[in-house]
Amino acid sequence: MARWGQIGMEDASSPYMLDLLDFHDLAMCVLVMIMLMVCFFMMSGVLSPFYYRTYPESQTLEAAWSIFPIVCLVLLGWPSVYNLYKMDQFMTGEYLIKVIGRQWLWVYEYPIIKDSEVSNISFESYMVPTEYISMGEYRLLEADKRLVLPVNQIWRVLVTSDDVLHCWTVLGLGLKVDGAPGRLNQILFNALRCGVYYGQCSEICGANHSFMPINVEIVPISFFDMWIKSIVNSE
Numbered sequence: 001m002a003r004w005g006q007i008g009m010e011d012a013s014s015p016y017m018l019d020l021l022d023f024h025d026l027a028m029c030v031l032v033m034i035m036l037m038v039c040f041f042m043m044s045g046v047l048s049p050f051y052y053r054t055y056p057e058s059q060t061l062e063a064a065w066s067i068f069p070i071v072c073l074v075l076l077g078w079p080s081v082y083n084l085y086k087m088d089q090f091m092t093g094e095y096l097i098k099v100i101g102r103q104w105l106w107v108y109e110y111p112i113i114k115d116s117e118v119s120n121i122s123f124e125s126y127m128v129p130t131e132y133i134s135m136g137e138y139r140l141l142e143a144d145k146r147l148v149l150p151v152n153q154i155w156r157v158l159v160t161s162d163d164v165l166h167c168w169t170v171l172g173l174g175l176k177v178d179g180a181p182g183r184l185n186q187i188l189f190n191a192l193r194c195g196v197y198y199g200q201c202s203e204i205c206g207a208n209h210s211f212m213p214i215n216v217e218i219v220p221i222s223f224f225d226m227w228i229k230s231i232v233n234s235e
Contacts (some may be wrong), residue, residue: 010172014189016074017174096159101166101179104208127211141198146215159185170194170199191218
């Protein structure tokens, strides 16, 4: 979850995000190593009092500076491809949720709820205006209705749009799915711990693009059942 004054990435709360953070750390280590080597050779060439009028042929040096970039690319490419295919692998989601982007709000639909007689729950989620924000809440990130999901359950999320391109993004859960009119995109994820996770539309969709917050609340399964019953009773 995001915290006040936070500089680094949000804490990972899904297997996807954990893998992405590991890949980020690996990529940063490789890039720092390359930067230090380049800086060392540049400073050595600039500050050294020795120089060569002609560079002799060196098969060892040519082989080294050909093999080293290949090794770096393999170190970065293999985990990147692994994470890409892992996100696209097919699994049977225990729950299904449909997300519809509109200018400028989100519509959430629960077509079928596992182990429940309730179905076809739908509601709209708008941004809470700044003048109604309470102490401790986040400006431009609070929504009047949150998407409530149970913890440690596999969810299949379908994302689409009714008008223009949108992008449903929740960084703490490692979710980023484009919503295109007339097309369904999907992703499966599993939240590892309870909490409230914030996101925003990541595709420029019009004048109020910045005013489409996403609130995902992960709760225990018992609280999720009570929330479903409260939604039904309120209707």
